[in-house]
Amino acid sequence: MLSRLTIGRICWELAAQCKSWTGLVAYNRPAGARHSRPFTTDASNVRHLTQNNLDHFLQSYDTFMLDCDGTLYGTDHVTEIPNVPEAIYKLRTIGKHLLFVTNNSMHSNERYVNKFKEVGFEANESDIFGVANAAAVYLRHIAKVEGKVYVVGGQGMKQELDKYRLESFGAGPDPDQASWDPKQLLQMEFRDNVQAVLVGFDEHFHYNKIFKALSYLRDPKCLYVATNVVETAVKIGSGRVQPTTGALIQAISVPAKREPLVVGKPGTLLLDCIRHKHPDIDLSRTVFIGDGLRSDIAFANNIGVDSVLVLTGSGALDKIDGPDVKPTYVMDSFELFSKI
Numbered sequence: 001m002l003s004r005l006t007i008g009r010i011c012w013e014l015a016a017q018c019k020s021w022t023g024l025v026a027y028n029r030p031a032g033a034r035h036s037r038p039f040t041t042d043a044s045n046v047r048h049l050t051q052n053n054l055d056h057f058l059q060s061y062d063t064f065m066l067d068c069d070g071t072l073y074g075t076d077h078v079t080e081i082p083n084v085p086e087a088i089y090k091l092r093t094i095g096k097h098l099l100f101v102t103n104n105s106m107h108s109n110e111r112y113v114n115k116f117k118e119v120g121f122e123a124n125e126s127d128i129f130g131v132a133n134a135a136a137v138y139l140r141h142i143a144k145v146e147g148k149v150y151v152v153g154g155q156g157m158k159q160e161l162d163k164y165r166l167e168s169f170g171a172g173p174d175p176d177q178a179s180w181d182p183k184q185l186l187q188m189e190f191r192d193n194v195q196a197v198l199v200g201f202d203e204h205f206h207y208n209k210i211f212k213a214l215s216y217l218r219d220p221k222c223l224y225v226a227t228n229v230v231e232t233a234v235k236i237g238s239g240r241v242q243p244t245t246g247a248l249i250q251a252i253s254v255p256a257k258r259e260p261l262v263v264g265k266p267g268t269l270l271l272d273c274i275r276h277k278h279p280d281i282d283l284s285r286t287v288f289i290g291d292g293l294r295s296d297i298a299f300a301n302n303i304g305v306d307s308v309l310v311l312t313g314s315g316a317l318d319k320i321d322g323p324d325v326k327p328t329y330v331m332d333s334f335e336l337f338s339k340i
C-alpha cells in the first residue's frame with residue numbers, strides 16, 4: 001500500500017498538473033515548482049560523455065535510472081546494442097544501483113525479467129518500473145477503482161491489473177465483428193460498472209474499441225487513464241513509420257473530447273512508484289539515461305535529476321531545440337559503460 005503521505009503528494013502533483021481529473025494534463029511542472037531547473041535552448045553546452053570524462057561522471061551518481069527501448073536494445077526490440085550486458089555488469093561491479101524505467105506498456109514487469117535475460121543480463125522485478133505496472137498501481141492504490149476496467153491494450157496490461165485484483169476486460173482482439181452499421185454497433189456487448197478506460201499499446205487496436213471506449217467515457221465519472229502519450233510514431237525502416245501508443249490514444253481522445261491522466265514518462269507518477277519500492281533514493285545522486293527527449297529527458301527534468309541522452313534510439317542531438325528538453329550529457333551508446 002502507498003503511504004498516506006505519498007498519496008497526498010501524488011494528489012498535490014496531480015492537482016498541479018491537471019486542469020481537472022478529466023481535464024488537460026500538463027506534462028511538465030509549472031514554473032517554479034519543486035525540482036524545476038533552468039534550461040537553455042541550444043545543445044552547445046551539453047557535455048559529451050566519453051571515456052575522457054567517464055570517471056568524474058561515475059563518481060557523481062549512485063542510482064542509474066535506465067530507459068529500455070532504444071537504450072539497452074533497439075527500438076524494434078530486435079536490434080542488439082553492443083556490449084550492454086557487459087556495461088550492466090560493470091556498473092553493478094562498482095556499486096551502482098540500476099533501475100529500469102520504461103514507457104513500453106506491452107509487457108508486465110515479470111515479462112521484463114525474462115526479456116532482460118534474453119538480452120543477456122538479469123534484474124529483480126522490484127527494480128523494474130513499466131507503465132503497465134504503474135497504471136495498475138495507480139488504479140488500485142490511488143484512484144481506488146472498485147469496478148471494472150475497460151482495457152485497450154495487451155495481455156501485459158491485463159496481467160498487471162490481475163496482480164492488483166482489478167477486474168478488467170478488452171485486452172487482445174475485440175470479440176465483436178467489425179461494422180460501421182449503427183444497428184450492429186448497438187448490438188455489441190457493453191458491461192455495467194465500468195469505472196475506468198485504460199489505454200496503452202495495442203496491436204489489436206480496432207474501430208470497435210474506439211466505439212466502446214468513447215461510449216464508456218461518455219460517463220464523466222469513468223476515469224480515462226493512459227500509459228504514455230509522447231511516443232506517437234517511430235521510423236522502422238526506409239519509408240516505413242510505425243504508429244505507437246500516443247497515436248492510439250489520440251484516436252480516442254479527439255472524439256471523446258477528453259485528455260487522459262498519463263502514468264508514464266514524462267509525468268512524475270512513475271517517481272512515486274519508484275519511491276514506494278525504494279524510499280531511500282537520493283535524487284541528487286541519481287541520473288536518468290534514455291533515448292527519448294520528450295519522455296526520458298523531460299522526465300529527468302521534471303523529477304530534478306541529471307540526464308544522459310543516448311543516441312542509439314529515437315533521440316538525436318540536432319533535436320535539442322526546445323526550452324524543456326536539454327539533457328545534462330549526450331553519449332553515443334550505453335556500450336561506453338562496458339569500458340569502465
Ligand SMILES: [Mg+2]
Binds near residue numbers: 068069291292313
Ligand atoms: Mg526509449
